[in-house]
Structures are given as structure tokens and as C-alpha cells.
């Protein structure tokens with residue numbers, strides 16, 4: 001069952017497009033439930049619960065990620081507010097939300113890069129605050145813009161991938177054996193960029209860099225793979241190629257659990273099984289893809305009346 005927790009979309013009656021044609025519910029001033037979806041006005045979305053939880057259930061030992069009551073506060077604002085989220089080994093999640101919704105912050109917590117202000121975070125059975133994150137991080141494959149920015153432009157592509165074995169960027173004096181080099185090559189081949197192995201990273205196109213970053217994220221044979229906007233900046237051909245390769249990865253039962261962050265439903269690869277929709281640091285809906293991702297929840301998430309189509313396992317959205 002999908003958890004559809006919050007629907008902050010309030011149709012603007014003055015906008016003709018939002019009336020009648022929108023696949024979103026009408027909203028009472030206080031609270032309403034339409035077709036099983038909890039709906040609250042924007043004022044409620046912005047509110048913060050007065051008494052935050054102080055105790056949390058024990059983490060589920062079978063969960064790859066188990067977040068309870070996760071709140072991240074900066075400068076008095078909650079970037080994430082009371083997030084509960086569980087990811088299991090065989091699940092492939094997409095995290096959707098508009099700019100500033102808190103997606104990257106959520107991924108940073110889930111990848112053991114950021115401790116929450118409040119809440120309990122268990123990653124691969126280890127609880128943040130009780131584990132050495134430097135031992136935990138190699139078990140998590142992460143591809144993100146902030147990590148990519150740290151890759152030296154004069155590093156060869158082959159080294160960009162193999163250095164993940166030591167969780168470093170920039171090859172120094174570490175020694176890599178033949179198995180590392182073989183694995184690096186085979187991952188580059190999996191993403192169609194094996195021929196780029198001798199090239200300097202700084203000479204690659206954006207699309208080529210993205211594929212190299214994902215190959216790097218898989219280098220340590222991680223138990224969970226987290227990709228923050230892997231298709232950002234790609235042209236149509238590059239996006240379609242990447243979506244296809246991610247679909248192959250997501251559909252392979254031998255692949256690790258996957259969490260993919262995006263703004264665009266068009267970038268959801270077939271094989272994704274679950275969705276978490278985030279708005280203003282709060283969960284709008286979370287659960288199996290078909291239940292959590294609907295025109296209604298998407299409209300609520302982006303604060304816009306949207307039509308959502310699904311053809312051959314691919315999604316498309318447009319404003320009504």
C-alpha cells in the first residue's frame with residue numbers, strides 16, 4: 001500500500017486551467033479526503049508539528065534504508081520534516097519533487113553524508129551515530145553533483161572509476177590490482193563508455209561524464225545505489241540512452257537496491273518499483289509506483305494541475 005500522506009495542492013479557482021479539467025481534488029479549507037488521498041491546504045503543509053517524536057521504533061533488520069522521524073533543520077527551517085521511509089533490497093525507488101523540496105538533503109542523509117537534526121537513520125542495518133561512516137560509505141554507491149565536482153579534470157576515466165575502491169577522487173599512490181582494473185573496464189562497458197577509459201575526465205561531454213559517474217558508483221559492488229539527478233543536463237538522445245541502461249540495471253534482480261532522484265517523470269526508467277514524492281521537506285506520497293505516483297499526487301507535489309500519462313512503462317506529465 002502506498003502511503004499518501006500529504007496533498008498540499010490547492011487549485012486556484014481564478015485559473016481556468018485548474019478548474020474542472022485538473023485531475024486533482026477540490027480542497028476544503030480545513031481537510032478533506034478524496035479517493036483515499038489525504039488533502040490539506042498549503043497552510044498545513046507549511047506548519048510544523050509542535051511536539052516532535054523523541055522515540056522511534058527499532059530499525060527493521062531487513063531494510064536497506066530505514067528512516068524514522070528524520071528532520072534536518074538549518075537556520076530555523078526544516079529542510080526535511082519528520083520523514084519516515086523504508087527501502088528494501090529488491091526495491092528500486094524514484095524520489096520526485098520540485099526544486100528545493102529536499103531531495104538532495106534526503107539522499108545525503110540516506111548515503112551517510114549528513115546526520116539529521118532529529119530522527120533515527122538505519123542504513124544497511126547500521127544506525128547513524130553508532131557506526132563508523134567511513135566503513136559504511138563504501139557499501140553505498142553514490143553519484144551526485146557535489147561528488148562529481150570533486151573529480152579532477154586531469155584524471156583518466158579509468159582512474160575515476162577504480163579510485164572508488166578507496167573512496168577517493170584523484171589517484172595518488174594507491175595500488176590497484178588487475179581485478180580492480182577489470183571491474184572498472186566492465187562497468188564502463190556496461191554504460192557504453194569503455195572506449196573512453198584512457199581519456200581525461202575533463203575532456204568528456206556531460207552525457208559521458210554522467211555514465212562514468214554511475215560506473216564509479218558501482219565500483220565497490222554496493223548494496224544500495226543512489227543516483228542524484230543522473231539525467232540532468234543530458235540531451236534527448238543522452239537521456240534516452242541513460243534511461244534504457246538504468247532500466248536494464250533496475251530490472252536485474254542481481255542489482256543493488258536503487259534510489260534515483262529526479263524532477264522529471266520522463267526520466268523514470270522501467271523497472272522502478274516505488275516512488276517517494278517530496279514537497280517542502282515533507283512526504284506527499286510514498287509506496288509502490290502505481291499507487292504513489294498519480295496525477296493527483298504529482299499535482300500536489302509540484303503545486304500545479306498536471307496530467308500524467310504512462311505508455312510502455314514510461315511516464316510523461318504536462319500542465320492542464
Ligand SMILES: Nc1ncnc2c1ncn2[C@@H]1O[C@H](COP(=O)(O)OP(=O)(O)OP(=O)(O)O)[C@@H](O)[C@H]1O
Nearest residue numbers: 074075079097098099100101102103104105106263
Ligand atoms: N545549509 C543550508 N542552510 C539553509 N538552507 C539550506 C541549506 N542547505 C540547503 N538548504 C535549502 O534546503 C532546501 C532543500 O535543498 P535540497 O538541495 O535538498 O533540495 P532539492 O530538492 O534537491 O532541490 P533541487 O531539485 O533544486 O536540487 C533548499 O531550499 C535549499 O536552499
